[in-house]
Amino acid sequence: MTEFWTEGDPIADTAAPDGPIETRWERRKFSAKLVNPANRRKLTVIVVGTGLAGGSAAATLAEAGYHVKSYCYQDSPRRAHSIAAQGGINAAKNYRNDGDSIYRLFYDTVKGGDFRARESNVYRLASVSVNIIDQCVAQGVPFAREYGGLLDNRSFGGTQVSRTFYARGQTGQQLLLGAYQAMERQIGLGNIEMNARHEMLELIIVDGKARGIVVRDMITGEITTEMADAVVLASGGYGNVFFLSTNAKGCNVTASWRAHRKGALFANPCYTQIHPTCIPESGTHQSKLTLMSESLRNDGRVWVPKRAEDCKKPAGEIAEEDRDYYLERIYPSFGNLVPRDIASRAAKNVCDEGRGVGPGGLGVYLDFADAIKRLGRKAVEAKYGNLFEMYQRITGEDPYETPMRIYPAVHYTMGGLWVDYDLQSTIPGLFVVGEANFSDHGANRLGASALMQGLGDGYFVLPTTLGNYLAAGPFEKVAPDHEAVVEARKAVEDRIAKFLSINGDRTVDSFHRELGHIMWEYCGMERTEEGLTKAIGLIRSLREEFWTRVKVPGHGEQLNQNLEKAGRVADFFELAELMCIDALHRRESCGGHFRAESQTPDGEALRHDDQFSYVAAWEYATGEAAKPILHKEQLEFEYVHPSTRSYK
């Protein structure tokens, strides 16, 4: 019990089978109950979100014969933010014969996650990775190929084997279009009922089970209740709590947060990933940040001037001996390919020393001059052409001539709703897949692993485990006037009415931007007890101000983009506080998070396995002064024994 949280019972059961890790998933699949094909069409599943996880899940469930109702806030399922993933997707195919294996991918992922992920889940992810590539190729995903016609691979972000499959810098787009096309086929066949431009605003629980959602039609403003036998959340991550992130503008935590408020535990909310290679902020108008694939670090060299006084000079005027290739200097064996968290923090450190470049001194160089000299401009263009173009379009600078400027930005959230081995949350019948759950990446996600997890969950894991749950159905129909349905709907309507009635003097965006500043400053790459405590106070008072001063124009029965934003920002306020509390309670540096009070004498991250080798799953406590309740899921490492990550 502290000022900010209380502790509840530990989580005893994760539903993971025991025994040899290699056969756990096989055994779980065999023990899972099956649903008779004739019964499947009597079972309805709601899937919220149409990214890699939601799209692949919806298509696969519909192919299996279930009736699927799918929802997304965009105008088409093809636009979900998975589409923006650039670099690639990992799979343990070992096509390069370079010593890769399922076990090695498992090992790398557990280690990369800084020993804060569940071994059983990660092993399963590694083992389905090979099926994902087969599936995507069968769908016609145009992966990069070699002259012999076989698939090309590259090494990516902190791995020493080439296991990353890619489609130029648009891997996410091509994988998503594969899932989207499979989905559209099922929509055409009448097996998926697609509801684009619909936003989930509440979860409906009946007799302890997730049975439906409340949605708002974003065109007409109509509020409806949608019922089903099970609900799947595939609603993505919450990086937009920082306002500036690489997420799409519409990405939000509302679906997850509403489920959390209804009883689903939220795990490791403070685990966010700061991506090292983004285009720096250019001014106060900045509305989002753009990521440059970290595959650029395969050939680009990261540096800043050795002396702060050189920072204002053009890069070309700084002599070779006055440059500090700090990643190569500090981490000689991995150099520019150190994992994301290490590269990000190192960039922040040199900028904090006053050696950053570009506007505001918040940037470091990523230089391709050597690569162009070594490989020729043509080869560099073939590999990175579209990324260079994108950089030039945004900054107006030519990266073939002057080095790129990059800076870390919030990119991915490892935390999310707690799920067991079956991807089921603590609410029966509520399953969570993809970035929205917490399960596979621990405290730090490796590059090219997000696409793998989204598709692994959606194509291969969920369809089995959800079937096991649905085998007990179809469940009794829920009447539209059931108390729980009426209540959930009324809560949504009341909240909308509240937003529209405040009529204050500040815009939703101005609050969101201010909240983002607080989070970046105190709950970003480096955290301290003092800073986090201060942040909680600032968030609380800003939230109070939001509820009295926000101005939402227009009315509810129309397309009203500010009303949509108001709901999302209101939930971000609550999440932000929980993130700070989670960060405060975790008095260790791990993964992407540097806790200033926990470092080695030479300033590297210091983990405390004796105290923090657990998943922090938070229960929502009701009432104004209520404190979130911490439930610990102790992590056991039977196969990959915790060691200090060293990339030196």
Add this chain to the structure above:
Amino acid sequence: MVTYDVKDISPDASFLEMLDVLNEKLILDGDDPIAFDHDCREGICGMCSMVIDGVAHGPEKATTTCQLHMRHFSDGDVIDVEPWRAAAFPVIKDLVVDRTAFDKIIQAGGYITAPTGAAPEAHATPVPKKDADLAFEAATCIGCGACVAACPNGSSMLFTAAKVAHLGLMPQGQPERDTRVIDMLQAQDDAGFGGCTNMGECAQVCPKGIPLHLIGRLNSDYRKALRNKG
């Protein structure tokens, strides 16, 4: 047509950020902000959709509206902004249009039937690099609809041609090649898109540079499919 005065815009701001600034002011002044579609703001989701000074996605080549920056305009310019205009894309509000007609075309055949679990080993079928590269080029279409907005006939031929080429170039796409092209073209007509008269405006505005010659390929595929059908 309404004219707004927008002040203090940085040349480094994107076109959408300029509209954000304007909307913030409109809200505080008690006016209605302008509704517009946008999401990723990095040129890949295909959500943003504006005709700027008469050109779909504005004056810069191979650039979506969200990646167009204000440095390409001069202080004092009057910029015309309109929604996509096409019979198959009804306007919802302000600059927001309904593009579900594109999804309907994909539903009709813009896929390879490969139910999850049925896939053979990925290396079982090598794909010549030349075909894979061309398929990739066609597959980069973001489905924004600029091609339709630019076409005097409101035709979606470039969009359909891109998908038909992407899937038709892959060995995996051969079994459904004929039915795909026939069904997608039928769906395109049913959705109210106009016919193609080879004006080429579509390829001019395409932010992803989908080449015009894919329409020729589509027509040739269509003729072959009809012949095979008999």
